[in-house]
Amino acid sequence: MATWLVKTEPDVYSIDDLARDKVTDWTCVRNYQARNFLKAMAVGDEVLIYHSNAEPSGVVGIARVCQVASPDPTQFDKKSEYFDPKATKDAPRWFCPDLKFVRKLSRLIALDELRNCTSLAGLALLQRGSRLSVVPVSEKHFDIIVELSSKASR
DNA sequence: GCCAACGTTGGC
DNA sequence: GCCAACGTTGGC
Numbered sequence: 001m002a003t004w005l006v007k008t009e010p011d012v013y014s015i016d017d018l019a020r021d022k023v024t025d026w027t028c029v030r031n032y033q034a035r036n037f038l039k040a041m042a043v044g045d046e047v048l049i050y051h052s053n054a055e056p057s058g059v060v061g062i063a064r065v066c067q068v069a070s071p072d073p074t075q076f077d078k079k080s081e082y083f084d085p086k087a088t089k090d091a092p093r094w095f096c097p098d099l100k101f102v103r104k105l106s107r108l109i110a111l112d113e114l115r116n117c118t119s120l121a122g123l124a125l126l127q128r129g130s131r132l133s134v135v136p137v138s139e140k141h142f143d144i145i146v147e148l149s150s151k152a153s154r
Numbered sequence: 155g156c157c158a159a160c161g162t163t164g165g166c
Numbered sequence: 167g168c169c170a171a172c173g174t175t176g177g178c
Contacts, residue, residue, distance in 0.1 A: 007175095007176090009176090030174095031161075031174095031175095032161090033161095052175080052176060052177085053176055053177085057176080057177075111177080128159080129158070129159040129160055129175095130159095130160095131159075131161085131174080131175045131176065132175095133175085
């Protein structure tokens, strides 16, 4: 089983939206590297949900992959701001897996807390200039982050 | 709103 | 294939 982290802007789609929807197709990713990670997701993989452009930004919850990536419908929708004129049904460019809500963490783990945690060194999210909205996370780092949430904030 | 650190586009 | 110009992400 693999573990991942995906970013979302809470103003656009928050962990509470996912909790309400139960399952959602993770659409609108328009970066090839991130897309390749989405396509690599397998049913059962666990996914940390991260709020970006938020106050504060940080990890807020856990989801699970319940359907492998299929063509992202928003790329074919002329009315969508994510419409891609170069994508065709025969050769889709963008893909989205389905994610199922698992639970919210008992508290938000802010970015600076992640940075200050020495055992999280090497976490892709923390690397210089990392802007990828989908990144792999080692199972060890995944567990450390979940463990952090069960401890009181410092 | 600023801006660093990217990624993408397109002329050549 | 190079690279300048432009667009985007996301922390601050």
